[in-house]
Amino acid sequence: MKKIEHLEMVDISKAFHGIPANDQIRISVRSGEILGLLGENGAGKTTLMNILYGLYQPDSGDININGKPVKIRSPLESIQLGIGMVHQHFMLVQNHTAGENIALGYKQTPFFFPQKKVNDRIVHFSRKFNFVIDPQKKVWQLSAGEQQRIEIIKALFNGAELLILDEPTSVLTPQEIKDLFVILQKMKAEGHLIILISHKLDEIMELCDRVTVLSKGKVTGNAETKKVDKKTLARMMIGRDVIFNIEKEEMPKSKEVLEVNHLCVVGDKGHPMVKDISFNIFQNEIFGIAGVSGNGQRELVEAITGLRKSDTGSVHINGQNITNVSPRVAYDSGISHVPEERIKFGIAPGLYLYENAILKQHHLEKYTKNKFLTYKNIKEHTSHLLKTFQVMAPSIHVQTKNLSGGNIQKLILGREISQAPSLLVASHPTYGLDVGATEYLRKQLLKRRREGGAVLLVSEDLEEIFELCDRIAVIFQGEFMGILDAQDSRLADIGMMMTGSTRIESTL
Amino acid sequence: MSTKQVMMFKVNVTDRIKITPKISVLTLLASLGAGMVTIGIIFLLSGVNPLFAFYKIFSGSFGSFYGIKETITKAIPLILIGGGLAMAFRAKFWNIGAESQLLMGAISGTWVGLSWGPHLPAVVIVPLMFLAGFAGGALWGVIPAILKIKYAINEVISTLMMNYICAEFMIFLIVGPWKGKTKFGFPYTDDLPATAILGLLPGSRIHYVTLLLAIISAILLAIVLYKTRFGYEVRVIGENPEAGRYAGINFFKTTLIIMAISGGMAGLAGVGEAAGIHHYLSYPDSISSGYGYTAIIVAWLAKLNPLFVIVSGLFFAGILVGGDAIQISLGLPAATVEIFNGTLLVFLIMGDFFLKHKVRLVWSKPNQT
Numbered sequence: 020m021k022k023i024e025h026l027e028m029v030d031i032s033k034a035f036h037g038i039p040a041n042d043q044i045r046i047s048v049r050s051g052e053i054l055g056l057l058g059e060n061g062a063g064k065t066t067l068m069n070i071l072y073g074l075y076q077p078d079s080g081d082i083n084i085n086g087k088p089v090k091i092r093s094p095l096e097s098i099q100l101g102i103g104m105v106h107q108h109f110m111l112v113q114n115h116t117a118g119e120n121i122a123l124g125y126k127q128t129p130f131f132f133p134q135k136k137v138n139d140r141i142v143h144f145s146r147k148f149n150f151v152i153d154p155q156k157k158v159w160q161l162s163a164g165e166q167q168r169i170e171i172i173k174a175l176f177n178g179a180e181l182l183i184l185d186e187p188t189s190v191l192t193p194q195e196i197k198d199l200f201v202i203l204q205k206m207k208a209e210g211h212l213i214i215l216i217s218h219k220l221d222e223i224m225e226l227c228d229r230v231t232v233l234s235k236g237k238v239t240g241n242a243e244t245k246k247v248d249k250k251t252l253a254r255m256m257i258g259r260d261v262i263f264n265i266e267k268e269e270m271p272k273s274k275e276v277l278e279v280n281h282l283c284v285v286g287d288k289g290h291p292m293v294k295d296i297s298f299n300i301f302q303n304e305i306f307g308i309a310g311v312s313g314n315g316q317r318e319l320v321e322a323i324t325g326l327r328k329s330d331t332g333s334v335h336i337n338g339q340n341i342t343n344v345s346p347r348v349a350y351d352s353g354i355s356h357v358p359e360e361r362i363k364f365g366i367a368p369g370l371y372l373y374e375n376a377i378l379k380q381h382h383l384e385k386y387t388k389n390k391f392l393t394y395k396n397i398k399e400h401t402s403h404l405l406k407t408f409q410v411m412a413p414s415i416h417v418q419t420k421n422l423s424g425g426n427i428q429k430l431i432l433g434r435e436i437s438q439a440p441s442l443l444v445a446s447h448p449t450y451g452l453d454v455g456a457t458e459y460l461r462k463q464l465l466k467r468r469r470e471g472g473a474v475l476l477v478s479e480d481l482e483e484i485f486e487l488c489d490r491i492a493v494i495f496q497g498e499f500m501g502i503l504d505a506q507d508s509r510l511a512d513i514g515m516m517m518t519g520s521t522r523i524e525s526t527l
Numbered sequence: 528m529s530t531k532q533v534m535m536f537k538v539n540v541t542d543r544i545k546i547t548p549k550i551s552v553l554t555l556l557a558s559l560g561a562g563m564v565t566i567g568i569i570f571l572l573s574g575v576n577p578l579f580a581f582y583k584i585f586s587g588s589f590g591s592f593y594g595i596k597e598t599i600t601k602a603i604p605l606i607l608i609g610g611g612l613a614m615a616f617r618a619k620f621w622n623i624g625a626e627s628q629l630l631m632g633a634i635s636g637t638w639v640g641l642s643w644g645p646h647l648p649a650v651v652i653v654p655l656m657f658l659a660g661f662a663g664g665a666l667w668g669v670i671p672a673i674l675k676i677k678y679a680i681n682e683v684i685s686t687l688m689m690n691y692i693c694a695e696f697m698i699f700l701i702v703g704p705w706k707g708k709t710k711f712g713f714p715y716t717d718d719l720p721a722t723a724i725l726g727l728l729p730g731s732r733i734h735y736v737t738l739l740l741a742i743i744s745a746i747l748l749a750i751v752l753y754k755t756r757f758g759y760e761v762r763v764i765g766e767n768p769e770a771g772r773y774a775g776i777n778f779f780k781t782t783l784i785i786m787a788i789s790g791g792m793a794g795l796a797g798v799g800e801a802a803g804i805h806h807y808l809s810y811p812d813s814i815s816s817g818y819g820y821t822a823i824i825v826a827w828l829a830k831l832n833p834l835f836v837i838v839s840g841l842f843f844a845g846i847l848v849g850g851d852a853i854q855i856s857l858g859l860p861a862a863t864v865e866i867f868n869g870t871l872l873v874f875l876i877m878g879d880f881f882l883k884h885k886v887r888l889v890w891s892k893p894n895q896t
Contacts, residue, residue, distance in 0.1 A: 325775075326772065326773065345775060346772065346773060346774070346775040347775030348775075350775055356773070358773060363767075363769055363770075364769050364770055364773045365770065365773065366767070366770055367762070367763045367766035367767045367770050367771075368766060368767060369766045370762060370763065370766055374759065374762075374763075378763065378770060378773075378774045379773065379774040379775060381756060381759055381760075381774070382756065382775075387756045390755050390756055390757065391754055391755050391756070392754060392755060392756055392759055394754075418546075420542075
């Protein structure tokens with residue numbers, strides 16, 4: 020097995036459907052070193068690592084190991100070169116034991132009684148890096164930290180010199196994070212190369228020797244962690260200093276529309292995802308929630324729109340208690356919702372445009388009479404929507420899945436706005452859209468604000484947050500790190516707040 | 528690195544953007560055609576001239592007065608069950624249990640007929656029997672729906688297994704408590720009283736009340752599916768359950784109703800078979816002869832449109848009748864019809880893939896390194 024002393028990726032570029040995900044990226048890492056790869060979601064970190072792992076082919080650029088260029092066409096080739104990857108979502112067979120999972124994909128596994136040989140080696144690795152794994156336990160019985168260790172051992176079994184860890188701490192408890200860091204330090208001392216993908220400043224500062232910062236597919240900074248402070252890194256990550264550049268008219272603060280009180284929500288895996296969040300939104304106001312996705316935004320939005328039950332706390336709209344009501348009651352009380360993942364939640368892709376144009380409203384009196392749908396009204400409404408919201412479609416008789424993402428999103432937004440809701444909840448409304456559609460959608464949100472609506476905007480795009488919002492809350496691991504007025508100069512620290520390094524006393 | 532120059536081709540599959548009625552009809556005809564050719568090859572391998580076999584099937588089913596009468600008789604249960612299955616499949620509920628939902632309908636209908644038939648006139652007892660049959664089939668259909676929603680039990684398994692449970696239950700009834708006193712020890716129930724027996728069109732086995740019921744309900748189901756709020760919700764849930772939840776549609780309630788309809792329709796067919804054809808209950812496979820399974824193909828061929836089920840039901844009834852004809856005249860085994868149906872279903876499903884995707888072969892040179 021060749022040992023990797025030094026690995027570099029030079030001028031790597033990769034585009035998906037013409038949109039660059041990686042643009043001339045350079046990184047390098049050497050034996051006994053931990054390199055941090057820092058950036059927001061969508062900055063291109065995972066794409067870069069998938070290229071290194073052989074899952075994607077770069078459009079241009081080279082990968083050099085010990086100074087010699089190599090081609091990595093598949094994960095198999097990358098494993099042979101000594102590269103291992105621990106994915107954010109573990110790739111384990113839940114009903115098999117830890118030992119069986121490790122044996123699977125391990126070349127030297129004998130055909131008969133594979134566990135025996137594998138178990139011996141597991142014990143060997145466990146001693147070496149000082150952690151405990153019971154090879155007889157089934158994967159579903161293990162904690163996230165233990166499953167991660169299985170993934171690490173799997174990589175080591177295959178002779179990995181270089182270990183890539185994609186957001187390794189996102190599913191771990193604080194104690195498990197500490198244990199992981201001890202293991203990684205030991206591996207570093209053994210001469211392994213480690214690349215750690217993260218958007219958390221603190222762990223980058225604690226664990227890494229050097230850090231490369233990515234933003235929107237480009238390298239925006241390189242630094243040794245000893246010689247840099249968190250503030251500088253946060254600035255590199257956002258790509259620029261925060262500028263205040265708002266062209267929206269002042270609106271008098273009026274009636275309170277939404278009131279959320281001490282809300283706690285549990286996520287799909289049973290962990291608390293929203294922890295004691297309180298805020299309110301007024302008429303003529305856009306309230307933004309900034310943060311890296313996966314920090315509880317989805318659970319918060321689902322609790323407000325009735326899609327998920329909350330644990331404790333309350334939600335009121337226009338003074339009416341709508342805590343834990345059904346989605347239909349939430350809608351009828353005045354909450355519209357532009358969901359994230361529009362295709363997955365927002366439409367029935369195989370149904371016609373006019374059928375999707377009334378989704379969620381089909382029970383209203385103008386579209387249902389005596390249990391029958393009034394197609395005449397529905398089609399008129401749809402034609403009107405297409406015109407008003409500039410949805411480009413050949414006719415209302417096409418299957419909705421044939422529209423582009425931008426047009427589907429315009430249709431959903433139009434549908435949700437057309438009933439003039441008291442509160443519009445918009446989750447990542449411009450994610451993945453082109454510039455034109457993005458601008459149009461943002462203008463529509465501002466228009467809604469002008470017309471007396473309240474808007475809750477959840478977005479990862481800080482530009483969007485700053486351009487649109489009157490007040491901004493920053494969410495990190497289910498908690499608000501502060502609610503600030505858009506004019507507040509302390510928003511310059513938003514990068515620190517998003518990564519959980521700073522908490523600011525709310526101004527409002 | 529060696530540089531072998533090998534021409535390679537890869538299969539390029541993309542979504543078809545626009546599905547016109549013309550393409551739909553063409554793929555339907557093409558898949559039927561391809562299925563027929565394959566079946567023809569099977570005939571050839573068993574030493575039968577395929578053209579002669581197809582001619583025999585056609586003349587045995589649609590080509591003679593007797594054939595047409597038999598075809599319509601067999602189309603009745605297929606249309607009833609197929610319409611119900613089309614609804615269930617629209618909601619993406621894979622109901623494989625129509626066979627036992629039919630039997631449950633036959634059991635409950637017969638029970639009502641035997642118990643109250645002697646004391647009531649036909650105009651009362653016949654509707655009562657159909658009601659009971661619908662209820663029996665609906666009950667049997669609702670159970671797997673509850674199991675799926677409450678306990679996440681796969682409906683394909685549960686509906687299929689319930690077919691066996693029901694068949695054994697029926698055998699228990701006919702050899703045990705319901706064994707007829709007038710049947711000389713045979714495992715049959717007594718005959719239904721005259722008022723409970725469905726009238727036939729003269730000179731045929733067509734029980735016209737059920738035929739009427741089948742056509743009316745196919746039309747009604749089409750109206751429900753395409754014109755009502757309930758039908759809209761069914762289609763939304765089937766297309767994207769997440770969107771259904773987002774739209775505030777009650778998944779539990781909708782699925783229960785759908786399975787009550789689907790099972791109930793099969794139950795109606797069961798009453799028709801018991802009271803129109805057999806007049807008593809006997810072994811499950813003589814009461815139904817697999818209508819509940821054949822109707823799955825009927826529903827698919829109709830593109831899950833209850834109205835088209837009338838046509839596809841007639842088509843498959845023709846194949847059943849024609850299949851019987853060639854078994855007799857050409858001495859082919861009884862499994863011939865099943866092979867026929869299965870082959871056609873495979874090709875119909877493949878046709879659906881080609882309808883939804885564009886498939887191209889792309890010749891390419893190996894990547895230059």
